[in-house]
Amino acid sequence: QQQVKQSPQSLIVQKGGISIINCAYENTAFDYFPWYQQFPGKGPALLIAIRPDVSEKKEGRFTISFNKSAKQFSLHIMDSQPGDSATYFCAAKGAGSYQLTFGKGTKLSVIP
């Protein structure tokens, strides 16, 4: 049972463009939504995270938009750079739960 659905599976963006990755969840008990970035041969690293009491969180070029009613959240990467080329995972965790549920990942390629 996939509790967090992530799309697209892969994404190609030109340098300077905006990359958008979407995630949808079903479990209304989720209350923490992080995004992880993973480079080849490395473990995932926390990029940015949001709680459902806010609709948007921005850190540098990275922004999470959160729509609680639609049970969707998305990652926006502004001014995408070749160094952003990586696999991005959305995840979710329930209140009082210890377990992160990850999406299947989006492979982002930023071309010069």
Next chain:
Amino acid sequence: EAGVAQSPRYKIIEKRQSVAFWCNPISGHATLYWYQQILGQGPKLLIQFQNNGVVDDSQLPKDRFSAERLKGVDSTLKIQPAKLEDSAVYLCASSRRLSGTTNEKLFFGSGTQLSVL
């Protein structure tokens, strides 16, 4: 600070053989996690330790997988006997304390890539 250390980096075995992975978390981190990442999928939690006690092992295939964290520091994950479907990257992660009501940041190691032939 030093990151999460894992070894070996790669392992190739034949099915029905046994294999063990080692993890040393960031110093002072109380919580340690083992995740399985199959190619093309997100990490899936196998087991979670708080110090040397198991918090959650509900997704660990206990007929063939075992894990321990003696002395509450480093940990080993063992598979015996291995199956073809165990081919994956095994990631170890740690956090300062148990992530439940608080949202602790997880620090991942680079993983061990296991190929079962």
